[in-house]
Structure formats: C-alpha cells, structure tokens
Amino acid sequence: MKVTLLIPARYGSSRFPGKPLAPINGKPMIQHVYERASLAKGLEAIYVATDDDRIKSAVEAFGGNVVMTSAEAASGTDRIEDAVTQLGLADEDLVINLQGDQPLIDPISIEQVITLFNRHPGEFGMATLGFEITEQEELDDPKHVKMVFDNEFNALYFSRARIPFGRDSNEHPVYKHLGVYAYTREFVRTFAKLPLGRLEDIEKLEQLRAIEHGHNIKVAISAFDSPEVDTPEDIRKCEQRLAVD
Template sequence: MKIIAMIPARYSASRFPGKLMKDLGGKSIILRTYEAALNTNLFSEVYVVTDSEIIRENISNAGGNVIMSTKEHECGSDRIAEAVEDIQTDIVINVQGDEPFIDEISLSKLIDVFKEDIKNEVDLASLKVQITNKEDIENPNNVKVITDVNNLAIYFSRSVIPYHRDTNVDVKYYKHKGVYAFRKQALLDFYKTPMTPLETAEKIEAIRYQEIGKKIKMIETSVETVGIDTPEDLEKAKKYLNL
C-alpha cells in the first residue's frame, strides 16, 4: 500500500491573509508543517500543493517537493485531487498547511484504518478530539462532528452539534481536526462533483463527501495541537513551540 502526504497551501486565506508564510520560530508555518509530515517517516512522498510562487519558493529553497496548482480551487481536497490525478498511490493523507504540530501517532491511526479495512468499505478517515470548554464548543471556527456507533461521521457543522436540549443527558462534543486520509478514488470522485448545497452553506469540504455517499471513519485522538486560523492562534502556536 503506497501512502503519500499532500499539504494544500493557499496563500490568500480569507480569515488570515498570508498566514502560511508567517514566521513561527524562525521558519514559515507551511515549512514547519511540511517538515513535521516528513519527519513522521510514514509516507513514500510528501508534497506541498500551492497556487503561490512565494510558498513554492519557500519550500523549494528548503529542498521540499512542491506541485503548483494550474486551476483555481475552492478547497484543499480539490487542490490535492488535481495534483494527485497522475500520481500512482493508494492512500493520500491531506495534512492542513496551518497544522504545524500534527503528531505521528494520530497519522498512524488514520493509516491503520485502511490497513484494517479488508472489505474496502471506508472511503476516508479523519480525526476528532473531545472539547469541553463552552467557548470552544460555540466557536464557529471549530468544526464539530457527530458520529454513529461505528464512529462513521453523521454530520459536520460550525454550529453546536448536538443541540443539548435535555441537560440531564451526558453529551460529548468533538472538534474535527483538519487531517484527512483518502482512498485515491474517493478524492477523484469528490473532484468531479460540483460544490454541494450544505458544503457551500457551512464551508466544510467533508460534507461534500457525505452528500455524494462516501463513508468517513472518525478516529478519536487525545492530542490537541494548535491549528492557526487567526493572529491570536499564531501567538498560541509560538507559546506552544517553546514548551
């Protein structure tokens, strides 16, 4: 089973423009993410996929692999799918460019999903982490996920799900972490499908996979790293780096 990592890297992020090139302890955020993926030694190859000459130059100058997008894309999966069409691989891991502290244990768990899926029933695997802080639960920047008894995703939302109407019921909340593992065919099927209504409303690409019938296995992790969506997150990341 050949496994590669793809890191989509869009320069003009709407919430924090140019964030992937912001300095994080002497290196750009995107370079730190690339090196973190490379250092796991889990992948045959690691690539950054970008529309930006600035990012391309940053990664290339560090000896990294870069693929330039030739089309405009709405989300990371589309960007990766274009890049991976002509690459021979079985499994593609999508590592978010703004997740520089992703850990090897979590990535290994995603890969194990496919090694153990003898019947090839799972199309994607992704990570979730339990959140208990009210502010984190209500924050729309944190995508929440609910699953069935087999840990297959039911739905993703920026809203609070589930809604806790009966306060006597013990409900757990999970945040979706922006790391995916795909079968290559699932990724290409996604790429050939226009953006779906719910995906467009929520701005969550995982929903498109669900709307076209793909099964997403969620793996719980206790490792809560620092994703960087805002300038405030970058300051948290700098403190995290110094631990």
C-alpha cells in the same frame, strides 16, 4: 499501497494573507507543518501542493518537495486531485491531506488514519480525525467544527454549531473535527466530480459533500489536539505551545 501526504497551501487569505509563510519561532509555518508530518511512520512521500511561487521557494529553501497546482482550483479537493494526477498515483494508493495551517499536528494522529485503511481495506474511501473538546470556549465557536459519528465511527454530520445539543443537559462529550483527511486516490477522483452539496453550501464545510452523496467517512479519535492558525494571534498561541513542549 503507497502513502503520499499532501499539504495544500494558498498564499491568499481574506483573514490572514501570506499565512503559510508567517514565521513561528523563526521558521515559516509551512515548514513546521512539513517537518512534523515527516515524523509520521508509514509515509512514502510528502509534497506541498501550491499555486504560489513564493510558497514554492520557501518550501524548496528548507529542502521540501513541491507540486505546483492550478490557480483555478475551486476547492481544496480540486487542488488535491490536480496534485495526485500530476504525481501519477495508482487508484489503490492512499492520499493524506494535511491542512497547511496546522503547525502543531502530532505525527501519531497522521499514523491513526493510515492505520484505519490498513485494518479495513476496501471498506471505505475516506477517513478523518476527531478530538474531544476540552476548552469550554471552543464549544460554541463556529471556527471549531463539531462532529458526530455512529457506533462504528462513521461520521454522521459536521457542523459549526454545537452538536449534539442536549435538551436537558450538556454534560456529554463534544468532538471537534481536525483538518486531516485520508482517501484512496480512486475516491479523490470520485469526490472531485461530485456537485456542490446543499448542506456543504450552508455550513461551508466541504466534507459534508461526501456525506450528502452517500459516502462514508470513517473517524479516528485522536488523543492530540491540532489547533489551526486562522489569525496572527493564533501564531502567538502556537509559539507559546511550542515553548511548553
């Protein structure tokens, strides 16, 4: 099983145009993501998947690999499907999808989803990461997607609302979703063909499409948070975190 990590990156963003190239301590954000991912064990290759020449040039400038995808890709999964088709991956190969706005990703978290597939070959086609929320303000912030899972760590639901919500008390763990996915190449093809889900459309969460159509998403709980960059203010927070680290 070959393991390839893809970092989808778009230049256009309504809230933060040019986000992948935003400098963090003198390096473009996409370089931080790429370099941290490269520390993970078990990866054969890493590529940035983009349709933008500016991102392509920035990645090649620091020695990274790029696969150019269609500008017509309707979703992140469509971009991944385009990339793995171009790369000619086999059905049994593993694809890691790491969002390009996670410059603080811990490589051990990436290794966790690879381990899930190594320990349970053929039992599921898709996996992802969760993290127990420790910051009170994140609990009711829709930017931080919450998740619940069963006793076997199969995802039950993802929501922008706080779940589970206690009737009598909320003194229980709440987990947020981290933007790292892993799937077999075969499942990427299946996922890309699924129609838009009703719940997916309401919550604007693409991973709900798999659950709505009866596919399991296996969950690993990470010991490391991986905050996403959505605004210029988040850049400053990342720089503060890196200064501490």
